[in-house]
Amino acid sequence: xxxxxxxxxxxxxxxxxxxxxxxxxxxxxxxxxxxxxxxxxxxxxxxxxxxxxxxxxxxxxxxxxxxxxxxxxxxxxxxxxxxxxxxxxxxxxxxxxxxxxxxxxxxxxxxxxx
Amino acid sequence: xxxxxxxxxxxxxxxxxxxxxxxxxxxxxxxxxxxxxxxxxxxxxxxxxxxxxxxxxxxxxxxxxxxxxxxxxxxxxxxxxxxxxxxxxxxxxxxxxxxxxxxxxxxxxxxxxxxxxxxxxx
Numbered sequence: 001x002x003x004x005x006x007x008x009x010x011x012x013x014x015x016x017x018x019x020x021x022x023x024x025x026x027x028x029x030x031x032x033x034x035x036x037x038x039x040x041x042x043x044x045x046x047x048x049x050x051x052x053x054x055x056x057x058x059x060x061x062x063x064x065x066x067x068x069x070x071x072x073x074x075x076x077x078x079x080x081x082x083x084x085x086x087x088x089x090x091x092x093x094x095x096x097x098x099x100x101x102x103x104x105x106x107x108x109x110x111x112x113x114x
Numbered sequence: 115x116x117x118x119x120x121x122x123x124x125x126x127x128x129x130x131x132x133x134x135x136x137x138x139x140x141x142x143x144x145x146x147x148x149x150x151x152x153x154x155x156x157x158x159x160x161x162x163x164x165x166x167x168x169x170x171x172x173x174x175x176x177x178x179x180x181x182x183x184x185x186x187x188x189x190x191x192x193x194x195x196x197x198x199x200x201x202x203x204x205x206x207x208x209x210x211x212x213x214x215x216x217x218x219x220x221x222x223x224x225x226x227x228x229x230x231x232x233x234x235x236x
Contacts, residue, residue: 107156
């Protein structure tokens with residue numbers, strides 16, 4: 001299975017609600033990055049959290065990382081219809097010669113209804 | 115701020131033809147990555163370059179090759195195209211390479227993606 005696995009695969013909420021997406025991975029990581037992608041468009045970087053960090057905030061985004069459980073979560077607060085997109089987590093492995101390359105999870109499709 | 119530039123944005127080719135995709139990284143970024151995203155799938159790493167040298171290789175077919183030039187732009191060359199090569203091809207760049215950069219720059223390692231090239235093979 002994928003290095004990064006996300007759940008739920010699809011999430012449908014109303015505007016103003018919070019959305020939480022989870023990501024699990026298998027190997028030791030250097031960092032974990034969250035991206036957003038509108039249908040068929042480019043990947044927009046949201047936030048990077050390093051392996052020695054536990055939580056990061058950016059605007060309405062909150063990311064947590066639990067390296068003991070090899071999992072991360074992305075919380076979007078006070079969601080808006082414009083947040084509708086696919087959200088991917090991606091991990092960069094620690095050490096070796098594979099530094100930097102990202103392994104993506106399968107993504108969560110978020111739909112925010114006005 | 116300058117972003118990653120990819121060209122062309124759309125490309126239509128016939129089977130067995132060749133294609134060349136170009137990527138221009140963000141200025142002062144030393145590392146370029148190529149990813150392939152099939153329909154409804156997550157992006158898959160193909161290959162990366164640091165300071166014009168190949169730094170890592172993923173699931174890139176032998177029919178594909180890539181290089182990074184002295185001005186840091188990169189090209190992905192695809193030959194003997196197959197229907198299954200139809201996908202979005204992303205280039206990303208970062209200023210990852212040097213350990214001393216990573217230690218002092220909180221934004222090092224962040225990979226910034228271009229808008230992608232949509233390749234359709236008929």
